[in-house]
Amino acid sequence: MTPLNPQTVLETHEVTNQPDGRGDLDLWADDKILRHYAGIMGADQDDLAPYGHILGREQTRDAGRIANRVLPELQIFDRSGRRIDEVTFHPAYHQLMNIGLTAGYAARPWEEKSGGHATHAAMVILQNQVEPGVSCPMTMSYAAIPALKANPDIAAEWVPRVMSRKYDPASKPASQKSGATIGMAMTEKQGGSDVRANSTVATRDGENYRLRGHKWFCSAPMCDAFLTLAQAKDGLTCFLVPRWKPDGSRNTLQVMRLKDKLGNKANASSEIEYHDTFAWRLGDEGKGVKTIVQMVHHTRLDTAMAPAGLMRAALSEAHWWVLGRSAFQRRLIDQPLMQSVLADLVLEYEASVAVGMRVAKAFDGTSEKDRAFARIAVALAKFTSNKRCPNFVYEAMEILGGVGYVEESPMPMLYREAPLNSIWEGSGNIICLDIQRTLAREPLAVEALHDEINLSLGADRRFDQAVKDFNTRWPHGAPESEARWFASRLGLILEAAVLLRHAPEDVADAFIATRIAGERGDVLGAISLGNPRAIIERIS
Ligand SMILES: Cc1cc2nc3c(=O)[nH]c(=O)nc-3n(C[C@H](O)[C@H](O)[C@H](O)COP(=O)(O)OP(=O)(O)OC[C@H]3O[C@@H](n4cnc5c(N)ncnc54)[C@H](O)[C@@H]3O)c2cc1C
Incomplete structure (x- = not known):
C-alpha cells in the first residue's frame, strides 16, 4: 500500500520529480479502449465493472505482487512421511482466485445470459494486469467444460462444480467442496506439440481406467481434476483424473517437483507421474485429440x-x-x-x-x-x-x-x-x-x-x-x-x-x-x- 505522508525533505536532498503513488485504480472505468470494444462485441458491463473495480484497488494489486514474490511450496509428504502431494500458496493467491472465480471468470461463458465469451475475454484482459498466474487454473476450468461434456455422467457431476462461481481451496474430495477447478496434463518429455507421441498408458479396469506414465508440465496441480491424454487399446484417449478417488482416498497422482520458471511465479507448474492412477474416460477410445x-x-x-x-x-x-x-x-x-x-x-x-x-x-x-x-x-x-x-x-x-x-x-x-x-x-x-x-x-x-x-x-x-x-x-x-x-x-x-x-x-x-x-x-x-x-x- 502507498505509505501515508512519506517525508520528501530528507537530510541530503529533497525528493522531487517522482510521480505520486498510483493508489486505487479502476481497470474497467479507466480503460476507454477496452470498454469500447467490449461494448461493441456484446460483453456484459454488469459483470465487468465490479471486476475491474476490485482488481484495480491498491490492496488487490498488492496481493498480485505478493503472490508473485512468495512462491508456492510443494509438500510431497506430511511430517510423518505419508504421501500428500500438496502445494501451499500465500493467502494472496487464494484471494485472487476467489475474486476471479466468484466474478464468473470460469462460469460466465456457459451461463444462460448472452455475451459470455466476450465478457470472459475482457475479464482475461483485466486479470492479467494484476496477476497472470491465477489466470492459468481459472482459464483451464473455463475451457474444460466442453470436453467434460464428452461424458454425460461426468459432466452431470463436474460441470455444476466448475460453474459454481465459488472458490474452495480445501484439499478434499470434490464432492465435499463448494466449487472445483480443472487442470490439464498433455505435455510429456518426448514431445509437447506432438501429443500423439504421448507414452502414458491407460489400462481398462472395469468401467474405468488406470493410468501409468508421466506429464512433464502440469500447471496448477492443486486443481480438483485434470484432463489428460493417454494411450488406450484403441489409441490416444482423453481422461479426467480426479485428485481423490470416488471412495474418498487420495488418487495416486504424484507431484514430482515444481518448475523453477522465468515468470508466472504465482502459478505452481509441476511435473507429475501417474502410478496406476484412477481415471474416467472422456469421449471414445482413440478420439483423445x-x-x-x-x-x-x-x-x-x-x-x-x-x-x-x-x-x-x-x-x-x-x-x-x-x-x-x-x-x-x-x-x-x-x-x-x-x-x-x-x-x-x-x-x-x-x-x-x-x-x-x-x-x-x-x-x-x-x-x-x-x-x-x-x-x-x-x-x-x-x-x-x-x-x-x-x-x-x-x-x-x-x-x-x-x-x-x-x-x-x-x-x-x-x-x-x-x-x-x-x-x-x-x-x-x-x-x-x-x-x-x-x-x-x-x-x-x-x-x-x-x-x-x-x-x-x-x-x-x-x-x-x-x-x-x-x-x-x-x-x-x-x-x-x-x-x-x-x-x-x-x-x-x-x-x-x-x-x-x-x-x-x-x-x-x-x-x-x-x-x-x-x-x-x-x-x-x-x-x-x-x-x-x-x-x-x-x-x-
Ligand atoms: C509455464 C508453463 C506451464 C505449462 N503448463 C502446462 C500444463 O498445465 N499442461 C500441459 O499439458 N502443458 C503445459 N505446458 C507445456 C506447453 O504446452 C508446451 O511446452 C508446449 O505445448 C510446447 O511443447 P514442447 O515444450 O514439448 O515443445 P516442442 O513441441 O518440442 O516444440 C519446440 C519448438 O518447435 C516448434 N515446432 C514443433 N513442431 C514444429 C513443426 N512441425 N515445424 C516447425 N516448428 C515446430 C514449436 O513451435 C516450438 O517452438 C506448460 C508450459 C509452460 C512453459
Whole structure:
C-alpha cells in the first residue's frame, strides 16, 4: 500500500520529480479502449465493472505482487512421511482466485445470459494486469467444460462444480467442496506439440481406467481434476483424473517437483507421474485429440487475450510515469519523441483488443460460420498479440527509465510473463501451421475470414491494396516455410479491417499508415504521425 505522508525533505536532498503513488485504480472505468470494444462485441458491463473495480484497488494489486514474490511450496509428504502431494500458496493467491472465480471468470461463458465469451475475454484482459498466474487454473476450468461434456455422467457431476462461481481451496474430495477447478496434463518429455507421441498408458479396469506414465508440465496441480491424454487399446484417449478417488482416498497422482520458471511465479507448474492412477474416460477410445481440442480451442482464446492485459498494465504504468516526470525542463508526455513511442504503443494495444474482442464475439455466435471464424481468427489473434507483447513491455519499461527495471514496479513481472502465452496452447510455429491446415481443410473458415476482411474494403485505398497484394502473393495459402510471414501479414490485415470499422478515424488511419502501408522503422516509436496526441488520448 502507498505509505501515508512519506517525508520528501530528507537530510541530503529533497525528493522531487517522482510521480505520486498510483493508489486505487479502476481497470474497467479507466480503460476507454477496452470498454469500447467490449461494448461493441456484446460483453456484459454488469459483470465487468465490479471486476475491474476490485482488481484495480491498491490492496488487490498488492496481493498480485505478493503472490508473485512468495512462491508456492510443494509438500510431497506430511511430517510423518505419508504421501500428500500438496502445494501451499500465500493467502494472496487464494484471494485472487476467489475474486476471479466468484466474478464468473470460469462460469460466465456457459451461463444462460448472452455475451459470455466476450465478457470472459475482457475479464482475461483485466486479470492479467494484476496477476497472470491465477489466470492459468481459472482459464483451464473455463475451457474444460466442453470436453467434460464428452461424458454425460461426468459432466452431470463436474460441470455444476466448475460453474459454481465459488472458490474452495480445501484439499478434499470434490464432492465435499463448494466449487472445483480443472487442470490439464498433455505435455510429456518426448514431445509437447506432438501429443500423439504421448507414452502414458491407460489400462481398462472395469468401467474405468488406470493410468501409468508421466506429464512433464502440469500447471496448477492443486486443481480438483485434470484432463489428460493417454494411450488406450484403441489409441490416444482423453481422461479426467480426479485428485481423490470416488471412495474418498487420495488418487495416486504424484507431484514430482515444481518448475523453477522465468515468470508466472504465482502459478505452481509441476511435473507429475501417474502410478496406476484412477481415471474416467472422456469421449471414445482413440478420439483423445478430438476431445481435448475442445479445451485447447477455448484456452487459445485466453492466450490471445492475456497479452493485451499485460500490454495494458505496462502502458498504463508508462502513461502515469510520463505525466508525472520531467526531463530537460519539459514533462515527458510533452516531448515529441516520447509521444511517438506512446502513440505507437497505444496502436498496438488497441489493435490487440479490437481483434481479440471480435474473436470472442465469434465464440458467442451460434452459426456454423461464427464457429469457423472463431477457429481461424483465434489462431491469428494468438499469434499476433503474443509476438507483439514482449517487445511492447520492454519499450514501456524503458519509458520508466531505471525504475522500470526495479522489482518495486510491476514491469519486471510483466516482462517475465510476456513470452509465455505464445509458448503454451500451440507455440508460434504450431499456430502458423494450424492456420494453414484450417484454411486448406475448412472452406467455411476461408469464407468467414474473407467476409470479415471484405466488409472493410472501400474504406481506405491503402488497405484495399494490401488485401489485393496479399491475395496475389498467396492465392491458396502458403508453403510451410512461409507460414509465419503469411500469419503475421494476415494478422495485421485482420486488425486493420476491424479497426477500420470500429476505431476512431485517427487510430485506424495511423494503424494503416504505419503497419499496412509500410511507413515505419523497425522499432516501436519509429513512426511519423500528424497528431499523436489524438491517439494517446485513447488512454487518458
Ligand atoms: C509455464 C508453463 C506451464 C505449462 N503448463 C502446462 C500444463 O498445465 N499442461 C500441459 O499439458 N502443458 C503445459 N505446458 C507445456 C506447453 O504446452 C508446451 O511446452 C508446449 O505445448 C510446447 O511443447 P514442447 O515444450 O514439448 O515443445 P516442442 O513441441 O518440442 O516444440 C519446440 C519448438 O518447435 C516448434 N515446432 C514443433 N513442431 C514444429 C513443426 N512441425 N515445424 C516447425 N516448428 C515446430 C514449436 O513451435 C516450438 O517452438 C506448460 C508450459 C509452460 C512453459
